[in-house]
Amino acid sequence: MRVPHIRPIQDEDLLSFCIFLQTNLNLRIPAVTWAGAFRQPWAVDKPNNGFLMLDGENHIVGGVGAIYSEQFIRDQPERFCNITSWSVLDKYRAHSMRLAMEIVAQRGFHFTDLTPTSVVARALQFLKFKPMDDRATVMPNTPWPSRRFDVIGDPKNIENVLSPRDAKAYQDHRHLPWLGQVAAGRPGAYCYVIYKKGLLKRLPCADILHVSDPDLFLRVRPTLGHYFLTRYGMVGTRIESRFLPRWPRLSTQVAGYYSKVFRSDTLHESEISNLYSELAALDVG
16 A cells, blocks of 8 residues: 655635545535635635645545634734644544644644544553643523623624624634624623533533633623523523633532543643634534
8 A cells, every 4th residue: 555645725626635534534514614614714825725645646534624813812923733634444443643744844833633543542641732722611600690790682783782802803713603792791891601501411501601800700600690581581601611710609520521632832821712713613522
């Protein structure tokens, strides 16, 4: 067997790569939907869409996707490469790490993988990726809101109350219909919250992807919980513990819930967002 060769995934390769992913990784995600995730306009200078592995006849036998973005952390622009959708045919599995090595050889990026399998997470740790806190904080949604805060869920009004940084994130994600987006707080101080509808012990819950101000999020939590419960019947709220400055009252910690890894010389795991990734760009859990 000839050693397969590897090259970048250009835009013209995307549909072929995503057909390979649909066939070999997840039949439930249509190839065109998958391709759309890589076409998000989140990066100033996207170098590629990941890397392809090709056999001697230029047939796709593997690949790893990459979603690039520019995000503002501590008021500074930072470039991210989110690794996703890593799939290699069994016959070529021995060459899998070559794909990851091509990805991380690119300079000037922070790297994330937010939906790795346990095998992928362990493999990436050989390339200096670090595991994130795998706990989730689960809180009940109660019918008693705080009168000090309100929740704005109307898309026509959310952007008007957000800071310029949060308004930019809202603009970048508002076209994705599976994301719920609200602003919770009071005039002059609103927390931007992005969530998905999930299940908690077979009951509806709010799965929080992003909060712009963790301290404010904990203060508005009763009002936000009331909103989720009375409007959507969501009985609980679940958020990754790494985002929170402290454990809230009436909450429980669930260990082993998330398996995420990242590689950065300057950022802490709490600064690694779920936005600008396949978790936002695709309707996946």
